[in-house]
Amino acid sequence: MATWNVSVLTSASSDTEPSLLVNFGTAKYIFNASEGLGRSWLQSHHSFRRLKGLFLTGAGTQRCGGIAGLLMLCADASVPAMDIVGPYGLMHYLATMRGYTYRSMMTVKAVEAPTTPAHESLNSPPPVFQDENITVHSIPLYPSAETVPAGDPSERPLKRKRSLSPPTSSKRTSPPPVGDSVVESTSPVPAAIYERAKRSDFSPSSLTGSDAQEWRKLMLQEMFPLEAPPEQDISLSKKEKREARQAIVQTASAPMSSRARSPVANDKKHARLPRLEMGPEGLPTLGYLLVGPTVRGKFDAKRAEELGIPRGPIRGRLIKGETITFEVDDGQGGKLQRTVRPEDCVGPSESPQSIIILDVPTSAYIPSLMASFADSPFFSQYRSKEETARRQHPVYAVYHMCSTDVLEDERYKSFMNGFSDETYHIVSSREHTPNRISFTRSALVQAKLNQLDADMFPIPQYELAPQRDLASITGLPTRTILSRRYLLLGLRPLNAPGYDSLAKEDAFNALAESKSLPELSASVNEKFAAVKARVAERIGRRSPASQPGDDVVVTPLGTGSAIPTLLRNVSGTLIQILGYGSILLDCGEGTWGQLARSFGDDPARSTGVWEVLRNLKCIYLSHMHGDHHMGLSKILTMRAQMNPPPTEPLYVVGLRHHLMYLLERQELEDQGLADLNGIVMVLSDALNWRFARSYGRNQIEDEPFMNQERSRENAQAMCHALGLKSFTTVDVAHRTRCYGVVIRHRDGWGIAFSGDTMPTDNLVKAGRDVTLLIHESSMSPEEEELAREKAHSTSAQAIDVGRRMRAQKILLTHFSARYPGMPPRQGETSGGPLIGLAFDYSRIRLGDMWKLNTYLPAIQHAFDDLGEEEPMEIDLTKLQ
Numbered sequence: 001m002a003t004w005n006v007s008v009l010t011s012a013s014s015d016t017e018p019s020l021l022v023n024f025g026t027a028k029y030i031f032n033a034s035e036g037l038g039r040s041w042l043q044s045h046h047s048f049r050r051l052k053g054l055f056l057t058g059a060g061t062q063r064c065g066g067i068a069g070l071l072m073l074c075a076d077a078s079v080p081a082m083d084i085v086g087p088y089g090l091m092h093y094l095a096t097m098r099g100y101t102y103r104s105m106m107t108v109k110a111v112e113a114p115t116t117p118a119h120e121s122l123n124s125p126p127p128v129f130q131d132e133n134i135t136v137h138s139i140p141l142y143p144s145a146e147t148v149p150a151g152d153p154s155e156r157p158l159k160r161k162r163s164l165s166p167p168t169s170s171k172r173t174s175p176p177p178v179g180d181s182v183v184e185s186t187s188p189v190p191a192a193i194y195e196r197a198k199r200s201d202f203s204p205s206s207l208t209g210s211d212a213q214e215w216r217k218l219m220l221q222e223m224f225p226l227e228a229p230p231e232q233d234i235s236l237s238k239k240e241k242r243e244a245r246q247a248i249v250q251t252a253s254a255p256m257s258s259r260a261r262s263p264v265a266n267d268k269k270h271a272r273l274p275r276l277e278m279g280p281e282g283l284p285t286l287g288y289l290l291v292g293p294t295v296r297g298k299f300d301a302k303r304a305e306e307l308g309i310p311r312g313p314i315r316g317r318l319i320k321g322e323t324i325t326f327e328v329d330d331g332q333g334g335k336l337q338r339t340v341r342p343e344d345c346v347g348p349s350e351s352p353q354s355i356i357i358l359d360v361p362t363s364a365y366i367p368s369l370m371a372s373f374a375d376s377p378f379f380s381q382y383r384s385k386e387e388t389a390r391r392q393h394p395v396y397a398v399y400h401m402c403s404t405d406v407l408e409d410e411r412y413k414s415f416m417n418g419f420s421d422e423t424y425h426i427v428s429s430r431e432h433t434p435n436r437i438s439f440t441r442s443a444l445v446q447a448k449l450n451q452l453d454a455d456m457f458p459i460p461q462y463e464l465a466p467q468r469d470l471a472s473i474t475g476l477p478t479r480t481i482l483s484r485r486y487l488l489l490g491l492r493p494l495n496a497p498g499y500d501s502l503a504k505e506d507a508f509n510a511l512a513e514s515k516s517l518p519e520l521s522a523s524v525n526e527k528f529a530a531v532k533a534r535v536a537e538r539i540g541r542r543s544p545a546s547q548p549g550d551d552v553v554v555t556p557l558g559t560g561s562a563i564p565t566l567l568r569n570v571s572g573t574l575i576q577i578l579g580y581g582s583i584l585l586d587c588g589e590g591t592w593g594q595l596a597r598s599f600g601d602d603p604a605r606s607t608g609v610w611e612v613l614r615n616l617k618c619i620y621l622s623h624m625h626g627d628h629h630m631g632l633s634k635i636l637t638m639r640a641q642m643n644p645p646p647t648e649p650l651y652v653v654g655l656r657h658h659l660m661y662l663l664e665r666q667e668l669e670d671q672g673l674a675d676l677n678g679i680v681m682v683l684s685d686a687l688n689w690r691f692a693r694s695y696g697r698n699q700i701e702d703e704p705f706m707n708q709e710r711s712r713e714n715a716q717a718m719c720h721a722l723g724l725k726s727f728t729t730v731d732v733a734h735r736t737r738c739y740g741v742v743i744r745h746r747d748g749w750g751i752a753f754s755g756d757t758m759p760t761d762n763l764v765k766a767g768r769d770v771t772l773l774i775h776e777s778s779m780s781p782e783e784e785e786l787a788r789e790k791a792h793s794t795s796a797q798a799i800d801v802g803r804r805m806r807a808q809k810i811l812l813t814h815f816s817a818r819y820p821g822m823p824p825r826q827g828e829t830s831g832g833p834l835i836g837l838a839f840d841y842s843r844i845r846l847g848d849m850w851k852l853n854t855y856l857p858a859i860q861h862a863f864d865d866l867g868e869e870e871p872m873e874i875d876l877t878k879l880q
Contacts, residue, residue, distance in 0.1 A: 002293045004133070006355060006397070007500055008487040010040045011428065014461070014601040014609075015593020016438050017062055018401050018428040018483060020357065021046070022290065024133050029053040030070075031288065031357055035634055036590045037066035038073045039439060039564035044502060048077035053129060055136065057286045057359035057401065059089030060669040061633040067094070068101045068626055069589050071224075073563065075103035080226065084110045085128050087140060087286045089668055092276045095219040096664040099270060099657040100626040108224040110217075111184050113138035113286055117368060119375035132293065139287035139372050139379065143364035190214060197268050205272045212274030222269060272660055272703070276667040283668070285359040287369070289382060292354060292491055296321065297347030304345045308338065318342055353396050353491045354382065360402040363409045370415055383418050390420045397424040397489055397497075404431045404468065413475040421478065424497060428483040432470040435463040435601065438485070438593070440508040441566040446841050447508065448518050448862060452528050452855060453535075457842055460597035464512060467603060524858075524865050531858040535851055549749025549771045550847025551578040556838035557587075557594035559813045559823070561778050561792075562627050567821070568840055569594050570627035571814060573774060574612070575743075575751065580723045581617035581648075583743065584635075585753050585774065591631035592638060598841055613639055614646050617721050621654035621684070622755030623738035629658060633665050636679060640672035651718040653682040653727075655737060656695060659705045682718065684739050686711035689728040689766040723747065730766040732757035735791045742767045749846070752805065756814065758788060759797045764804045772846060773798075773807040773833075776814035780824035792816075795824045802833050809849050813838035822863040 004024045010016035017034030021044075028051045030037070041048075051074060056063050067084070074082060084090070090112050113128045118139050129136040193214050196202050204215050299319050308328040309315055318324050323341045330336045360369060373383045381393045398419060406412050407429060416425055437443045437460060449457035470482050481487075486503040489495065511518055520528065553576040560568030570588030574595070577583070584591070600608030613635070621629045632652070639650065650672070652662065659681045665671060672678035685693040686708035695706075704710060719727050725746050729739040734756045740763050744750040752767030754775040767773060778792035787794050793801075795812055802810035810833045815823040823837050836844065836852040837859075844852055 002133070002295055003492050004292060005488055005490045005495070006399075007489070008426075008483050008485055009044065010034065010037060010438065011436075011483055011485045012401075012430040012433045013435050013438050013593075014596035015590060016040060017065075018399075020399060022134065024050075026050060027052045027131070027133050029055065029134065031055045032057055032063050033066040033070055034063060035061070035065035035631060036438065036593055038069040039569070039590065041070070041073070042564070043439065043441070043566060048074050048079055051079055051082070052131070053083040053085070055129070055288055055357075056084070056086035056090060057288070057357065059087050059093045059283060061637050061665075063359070064090075064093055065630075065634055066589065068097050068630055069564075071101065071106070071108065072103060072626070075106040075224075076563075079106065081107045081109070083129060084108060085113060085136065085138070086110075087138075087284045088112050088115050089276065089283050091213060091216040091220065092273065092664070093668060094223075095216040095273055096661055098219045098223055099661060100624045100629070102223050103226075104224075105226055106224050107226040108220060109184065110220055113140060115140055115284065117142060118372035118379055124378045125376075134293070135291045137289040137291075137378075139289065139358075139369075140284040141287055141358075141360065141365045141368045141372070142281045142284050143362065144367050193218060194264070197264055202268065203271060204268060205274055207274040208277065212277070215274055218264065219269070219273070222264060270657060270660070273664050285361060285365065287356065287358040287372075289379065290355050290357065292352045294352045295350040295492070297349050300345045300347065307340055307345060309340060309345070319346060321346075350492075351392055351394055353394055353494070355489075355491070356382065356395055356398045358398065358400050358402070360400065360406050360412070362403060363405045363412070366406065366409060366411050366415070370411065373415070373418070383415075385418070385420055390422070395419060395423050396491055396494065397426055399426045399428070399483065401428045404429060407432075407473055407476070410475070416477050416480070417475075419477070423477070423479065424489065425477050425480040426483045426487070426489070426497070427470065427480060429470070431467045431603075432482060433484070434466050435461075436485070436509050437462045437512070437597075439566070439569075440506050442568070442840055443597075444508045444511075444518060445567060446839070447511070448520060449839070449842075449859065451517060451520060452532065452858060452862075453851065456844060456848070456851065456855075457839070458598070460841055461600040461608070462509075462512060462597075464509075520862070521865050524862050527858040527861045531855055535854055538850075538854075546847060547749075547771075548747045549745065549751075550845065552576065552749065552751075552772075552846045553578075554772070554774070554811065554844045554846065555598055556811075556813055556840060556842055556844075557591050557598065559815055559838040559840050560627075561776075561814050561816050562625075563817055564590065565817045565820060568815065568817075570630075572631065573753070573813065573838070574598075576612075576615075577722060577745070581615045581721060582612065583618040583620060583722065584616060585620050585741070586622055586628040586755075587619060587631040587635060588627045589630040592634040594840065595635075598843075610642065614642065616650055617648065618651045618653060618718055618727075620741055620753070621652070621658045622740065622753070623734060623736055624655060624657050625736065625756065628756070629654070632658075632662075633669075633671060636662070636671035637669055640670045640675065640678070645675065646677050648721060649677045649680045651680045651682050651714060653684050653687070653715070653718075653729075653741075655684055655739075656706065659683065660703070663703070680714050680718075681705040681711075682714045683708060683711040684729045684741075687715055687727060687729045688739075689730050689742065689762075693731065728766060730762050732763055733760045733791065734758070740766075742770065744770075752807065754793075754798070754801075756792060758791050759793055759801055764801055767805045767807065769806050771807070772809045772811060772849075773802045773805060774811045774813060774838075775801060777812035777823065778814055778816045780819065799833075799835060802835075807833050809834045809836065809846065811836045811838055811844070811849075822860050 007021045009021045010019045012018055016036045018032060019037055020031040022029040033054055091110055094110055111128055125137050127135045128138045207215050314324055314326060321342050325337055325339045327335045328338050373379045381389055382395050443460045446457055447459050450459050481497055486499045487497055488500040489497050555574040557572035557574055558569035560570050564570050569590045571586040572588055572591040573585040575583040595612060596609045599612050602608040602610060662671060666673045683705055692708050715727055723746050725744045728742050730742060732738050732740045732755055738755050740753055740755045742752045750770035752770045752773045754763055756776055775798035776793055777795040777798045779787040779794045781794050781796035784794055798812055799810055834849055834853045836849050
């Protein structure tokens with residue numbers, strides 16, 4: 001029986017955007033992949049093994065920000081192949097990830113949907129995806145009016161009207177019409193592209209039209225080079241399929257020297273992508289019509305016997321829908337042929353149930369949407385109140401991702417009411433959705449530590465009530481409900497919307513509703529009371545004199561390593577300098593959400609995270625591994641839409657690949673590169689503590705940020721804005737080009753940040769006598785060999801670096817998922833630097849770091865008592 005359902009995997013909140021999970025027993029499909037999707041998936045307990053397809057309604061950070069993280073999680077969980085479908089611009093978005101997304105054991109097939117609006121297509125639209133479970137048709141939606149100036153997209157403002165309300169998808173220009181063709185990434189790349197790439201004067205940015213698209217396809221193949229698995233060949237036996245699959249995997253996992261090298265040289269691969277060609281209408285969003293499987297009627301065995309149908313394969317053909325002919329006894333010793341049609345002994349098939357998923361960012365998209373259903377004979381079948389249409393093309397639910405102005409538009413209400421009265425309308429609107437905590441396990445632990453020190457361990461910000469009640473909008477269909485996380489809709493068998501079992505595990509939001517904190521055991525309460533008494537006693541006898549840097553506040557936003565876990569997001573640390581502004585050291589995927597949860601997402605955009613964003617003066621990116629920078633685009637797109645706009649620029653300090661990536665992403669969505677007081681690029685190589693490190697002769701692009709003298713000038717302006725005496729990068733020992741950084745302030749304090757590294761004397765020398773060392777501590781002291789293999793440090797090694805550096809304080813962070821609860825650390829120290837452990841959402845004033853050091857034994861006891869040391873490591877083999 002083909003049972004299937006649809007659940008809301010993530011909702012509109014501070015740290016997630018709406019996404020849906022379509023779940024069959026044999027396969028799973030995801031619609032939209034915003035930041036935090038991979039972490040949400042891990043929290044959901046779903047297996048990666050049967051994940052087959054990813055469908056995107058937009059080609060930008062809001063809908064695609066979690067793709068890279070999800071794909072790498074899937075590859076590490078041995079998912080062999082993934083289909084991705086999205087609008088024009090998807091191939092460009094995926095190609096921008098080539099500098100940090102690579103998995104040799106996976107193949108990715110990307111499909112860009114046709115750009116011709118549905119109402120302009122005379123033919124029945126071909127599906128953009130089809131397998132044994134679902135058939136998916138795309139519905140491109142364009143905004144009406146407005147055009148974007150011509151020219152280099154990276155230099156265009158690409159602004160939409162600034163608004164005080166939370167942001168929606170930015171409007172963009174559309175591609176030149178390409179008709180009803182589907183652009184796939186798996187078709188062979190023309191040999192001419194390879195030949196042109198071999199020329200010394202070849203530049204990918206010079207490619208246009210179909211050649212440019214072929215180059216993007218080639219980049220995707222470079223990122224996921226595994227050949228397509230052989231399971232599609234139904235003539236192979238199970239053993240042959242298995243052997244063929246093993247041969248491909250062995251080839252992909254072999255050393256590069258023993259297999260064919262890429263025909264594309266690295267300098268060409270990492271050169272700037274071809275410009276994204278766009279027309280006057282704007283990049284479309286995509287709606288989707290998803291049609292489930294047709295379920296055959298029941299076979300009437302009694303009727304089959306009456307018709308004399310022999311048992312065996314011939315009955316199987318009849319059940320499959322074939323008309324059969326066979327011989328029967330004519331009653332007189334002879335034979336006669338009898339023809340039986342399926343309907344003679346097989347009941348009528350069930351009409352396949354369907355759902356519609358719509359992404360309507362603003363009311364400007366409504367005319368295009370209405371025309372798609374009113375003027376298209378194909379789609380109009382699915383929006384009808386007629387009984388015949390309802391039986392033949394039932395739409396059980398329409399999922400609406402839209403803003404308030406869309407929901408309150410009378411045209412949109414009319415569109416919604418044009419469906420059958422039995423259709424559910426599930427609305428995802430940020431203004432109408434309570435901003436509940438998404439990553440509840442992390443928040444629950446923070447709420448427990450909050451009872452130790454409410455200032456150092458603030459509870460993540462949330463709202464139990466929406467800004468506006470959905471019921472206040474009149475004229476919506478009767479079956480309109482709010483999209484909420486864990487909302488589950490059964491398509492076969494049909495079940496009304498309800499909540500799956502995961503909703504019962506949401507202990508944090510249950511406590512929030514009761515306005516209570518989690519209970520602590522008697523022993524934990526006793527430990528907490530004792531350590532708080534020690535702190536109070538020390539405060540009572542402390543001198544009121546302060547040291548330089550005491551007012552600097554460090555907020556760890558992500559303290560995990562390569563992948564997020566239930567308790568930790570990936571790398572990100574905010575440094576707030578009173579009276580000057582802030583510096584963000586690395587920003588992995590989900591950093592924006594961590595900021596919003598830490599400081600509050602005030603819709604008025606004047607306080608909380610918006611004030612923090614306005615005061616952010618520098619984002620420093622240590623290296624190209626995705627867990628250290630995949631949250632950059634989200635932060636920049638949010639900043640670009642602030643109203644009023646920032647009054648000072650934001651300096652992004654990174655490697656060439658980081659800065660090139662910004663230029664390429666700017667072509668899809670505004671990231672403030674062309675704004676007054678927008679983004680200023682600084683090449684981190686130019687700020688090296690010893691000498692400017694260069695790139696290879698063939699790696700230099702004719703881009704302004706490659707001018708090292710200009711980078712140093714920009715860095716001086718940044719230092720002036722932040723009150724810094726110096727900002728120097730330090731080459732550290734990792735498996736890729738990676739820099740730590742040493743920040744020294746005019747007031748006399750300094751901070752050193754390690755990035756990812758093995759112990760290195762470079763950092764010791766460059767960071768001598770700093771106030772604080774923030775050092776990665778991926779492994780426990782007894783795992784030096786493993787740390788060396790992965791080019792990371794143990795906690796003992798990190799502390800040793802701090803001691804040799806003569807740092808006053810050491811904050812350990814970047815903990816492996818091998819340590820799900822209390823991070824690994826060395827024992828108590830005496831006479832050396834103060835040692836603290838970083839926890840997501842903690843807020844550490846440097847002058848109060850001694851408190852964190854004092855709290856550590858009590859925190860350890862709390863973790864032990866609370867059972868947080870039970871295995872929470874992300875064991876991908878168990879998720880397969």
